[in-house]
Amino acid sequence: xxxxxxxxxxxxxxxxxxxxxxxxxxxxxxxxxxxxxxxxxxxxxxxxxxxxxxxxxxxxxxxxxxxxxxxxxxxxxxxxxxxxxxxxxxxxxxxxxxxxxxxxxxxxxxxxxxxxxxxxxxxxxxxxxxxxxxxxx
Numbered sequence: 001x002x003x004x005x006x007x008x009x010x011x012x013x014x015x016x017x018x019x020x021x022x023x024x025x026x027x028x029x030x031x032x033x034x035x036x037x038x039x040x041x042x043x044x045x046x047x048x049x050x051x052x053x054x055x056x057x058x059x060x061x062x063x064x065x066x067x068x069x070x071x072x073x074x075x076x077x078x079x080x081x082x083x084x085x086x087x088x089x090x091x092x093x094x095x096x097x098x099x100x101x102x103x104x105x106x107x108x109x110x111x112x113x114x115x116x117x118x119x120x121x122x123x124x125x126x127x128x129x130x131x132x133x134x135x136x137x
Contacts, residue, residue, distance in 0.1 A: 005093045006059050015090075030069070032094060088107060091105075
């Protein structure tokens with residue numbers, strides 16, 4: 001049962017945002033609220049505050065059953081984020097029941113051939129320290 005699910009219409013916006021976060025932060029928390037997804041963090045040198053928001057209205061689909069905060073280690077996302085193409089759709093899902101944070105990448109067109117799955121065991125962590133999974137459709 002997913003607690004939060006967001007579908008980005010194009011993969012380039014979240015990809016570029018995560019690429020910047022990967023360079024500046026080792027880890028941060030994604031907060032899922034009624035307004036959308038937000039990240040507020042202080043860089044390790046304590047010289048910059050990062051405030052990023054993906055508003056629910058700008059997403060193709062956004063479903064939220066309850067507000068949730070998920071801690072991510074960005075270095076684990078590095079190789080996966082590079083593989084998302086600009087026109088592909090990206091879905092982010094938080095499954096609280098199974099303690100999972102899932103990423104799904106959908107091909108550009110319907111009926112398109114999905115790329116092979118990307119597997120990173122123990123790659124993404126839920127705030128409680130439990131490991132998550134990465135899924136690719």
